[in-house]
Amino acid sequence: MASSFRPMNRRTMLRGTLAAGAGVAFGQLLFSGTAQAYSWSRTLNQGDSGADVTELQIRVAGWAADSASHSRVSIDGDFGPGTAAAVRRFQAAYGLSADGSVGPNTQAKLNSLEQSDGSTLHFNWSEFVNQSDGTFNGGKLSASQVKENVRRCMYKLEALRKKLGDKPITVNSGFRSIAHNAEIGGASDSMHLYGTAADLDVSGVANKTVYQKAETCGFSGLETYNTDHQHVDSRADLGRDWWWEDGTV
Numbered sequence: 096m097a098s099s100f101r102p103m104n105r106r107t108m109l110r111g112t113l114a115a116g117a118g119v120a121f122g123q124l125l126f127s128g129t130a131q132a133y134s135w136s137r138t139l140n141q142g143d144s145g146a147d148v149t150e151l152q153i154r155v156a157g158w159a160a161d162s163a164s165h166s167r168v169s170i171d172g173d174f175g176p177g178t179a180a181a182v183r184r185f186q187a188a189y190g191l192s193a194d195g196s197v198g199p200n201t202q203a204k205l206n207s208l209e210q211s212d213g214s215t216l217h218f219n220w221s222e223f224v225n226q227s228d229g230t231f232n233g234g235k236l237s238a239s240q241v242k243e244n245v246r247r248c249m250y251k252l253e254a255l256r257k258k259l260g261d262k263p264i265t266v267n268s269g270f271r272s273i274a275h276n277a278e279i280g281g282a283s284d285s286m287h288l289y290g291t292a293a294d295l296d297v298s299g300v301a302n303k304t305v306y307q308k309a310e311t312c313g314f315s316g317l318e319t320y321n322t323d324h325q326h327v328d329s330r331a332d333l334g335r336d337w338w339w340e341d342g343t344v
């Protein structure tokens with residue numbers, strides 16, 4: 096749908112945003128934060144619960160399955176078997192001891208995937224903002240809720256990128272305001288309106304391959320791979336039914 100929209104780099108987008116008079120809101124949203132790497136205060140194991148478990152679940156959610164499966168890591172703050180399995184997959188993928196216990200080494204690796212502005216190592220907020228005004232405003236949720244959904248999407252995309260052999264992923268369209276989505280003919284209840292969707296291009300990799308890898312990353316929405324981009328979303332996190340348009344492939 097949005098493949099004709101080229102991702103803008105931060106400078107280009109800032110120019111456009113300032114020209115549109117939205118620079119203040121944009122700056123407040125994206126650049127005023129002083130987020131640091133997450134401060135883990137204990138080793139986390141199965142059976143633990145709390146806000147730190149929730150954060151862990153967000154960060155390993157892309158490691159939901161070994162093979163195509165309608166399984167996702169529940170972001171509920173309870174460290175159960177599904178979270179433990181995702182942790183073990185994460186650890187194995189990054190050369191750590193795959194014991195399912197989240198101690199200093201695993202915490203350091205998790206933090207290495209975080210940028211100081213709260214985005215992730217290989218993805219920037221600027222890739223996900225509404226392309227007509229450079230903000231997370233005007234969607235179906237508050238800007239802060241949208242931004243949090245985008246952050247969760249980024250961590251899943253880090254897993255997808257890793258599974259694709261560290262191939263760079265280009266995000267053509269992330270969050271869309273209701274107005275912008277209507278302008279470009281998007282579905283009226285598109286997951287892009289919630290910040291939980293992304294349209295992807297991976298240079299040199301077939302969309303079908305991206306789709307197949309995404310089937311293991313906890314993505315509950317996958318549009319057909321027979322287009323010029325690959326759409327992924329996490330609609331089940333919003334209480335929606337799973338939807339893989341091409342089924343399990």
Ligand code: ZN
Pocket residue numbers: 096268287292293294326327
């Ligand atoms: Zn899409």
